[in-house]
Amino acid sequence: MEVLPEKLPVAFLEVRALSHATEDEEKVYQALKNVVTGSLLEESPASRRKLEGHYGNPITLLTLKVRSKPQIKRILANIFSGLSARDRGKLLAELENRIDGEGNLYLRFDKQEACLGRLKLGASDPIRVRIKLSIPARQRSRLVEACREMVEEFKGGKD
Numbered sequence: 001m002e003v004l005p006e007k008l009p010v011a012f013l014e015v016r017a018l019s020h021a022t023e024d025e026e027k028v029y030q031a032l033k034n035v036v037t038g039s040l041l042e043e044s045p046a047s048r049r050k051l052e053g054h055y056g057n058p059i060t061l062l063t064l065k066v067r068s069k070p071q072i073k074r075i076l077a078n079i080f081s082g083l084s085a086r087d088r089g090k091l092l093a094e095l096e097n098r099i100d101g102e103g104n105l106y107l108r109f110d111k112q113e114a115c116l117g118r119l120k121l122g123a124s125d126p127i128r129v130r131i132k133l134s135i136p137a138r139q140r141s142r143l144v145e146a147c148r149e150m151v152e153e154f155k156g157g158k159d
Contacts, residue, residue, distance in 0.1 A: 008069055008072060008073055008076075008150075009133050009134050009135050009146045009150075010069070010072050010076075010131055010132065010133060010134060010150075011067070011132045011133065011134040012065060012066060012067045012072070012132045013065070013066045013072050013075055013076075013129065013130070013131050013132070014063065014064070014065045014066075014129070014130045014132075015032060015035060015036055015046070015063070015064045015066075015075075015127065015128070015129050015130075016061065016062065016063045016064075016127070016128045016130075017031065017032050017061075017062045017111060017126075017127040017128070018059055018060070018061055018062075018125070019059065019060040019061075019062060020053070020057065020059055020125075021053075021057045021058045021059070025048075025060050025062075027115050028060075028062060028111065028115075029041075029046065029062060030115060031111050031112075031114035031115040031127060032046055032062055032064065032114070032127060034114045034115070034117050034118075034119070035075075035078070035079065035109055035114055035119065035127050035129065036064060036066075036075045036078065037074055037075060037078045040064075040066075040071055040074060040075065041064065043071075044064065044066065044071070045064075046062045046063055046064040047062070047063050047064070048060050048061070048062055049061045049063070076131075076150060076154050077154045079107070079119060079129065079154070080150065080151050080153075080154035080155050081154055081155060082118075082119035083119055083120075083121070083155075084120070087119075087120060087121045088151060088155060090121060091107070091121065091151060092148060092151055095144050095147050095148060095151075096144060098147075099133075099140075099143050099144060099147065101137055102132075102137050103132065103133045103135060103136065103137035103143055104130050104131065104132050104133070105130070105131040105133060105143075105147050106128070106129070106130055106131075107121070107128075107129040107131070108121065108122055108123055108126035108127070108128055108129070109121060109122055109126055109127045109129070110122030110124075110126060110127075111125055111126055111127050114127055131147075133146060133147070
């Protein structure tokens, strides 16, 4: 059973990654493609913004913001079906802590693993995913339950 796009309780989804001067920007872009599904980035390329680090080092911020329900559904299916059973269990156990007071669910993926085509939760120099839920933030239990249902709905068979 799949969640219908019009029933998906997501307002938008944003994916961000930093490409540092020591990294190949195209490899970081490829890692981003592996998180969101490559064909989607061909339809809607990520924006690239040049920044400067604390010591003057060049950094590129890659950002993709998606509002289309069918595209969001494809990304969520790719993310949640790509997680190992261990990472899926960890995510479900940490849902309360991953949802902020504004109704955003935050996920972080290991950028190096994503470069290799694998999705693994990570914290250091990650690819960041923000999922803005369309449920009012004050309805915390509904937010958590909706996130739990999304993870379970799209879990696929990667164990």
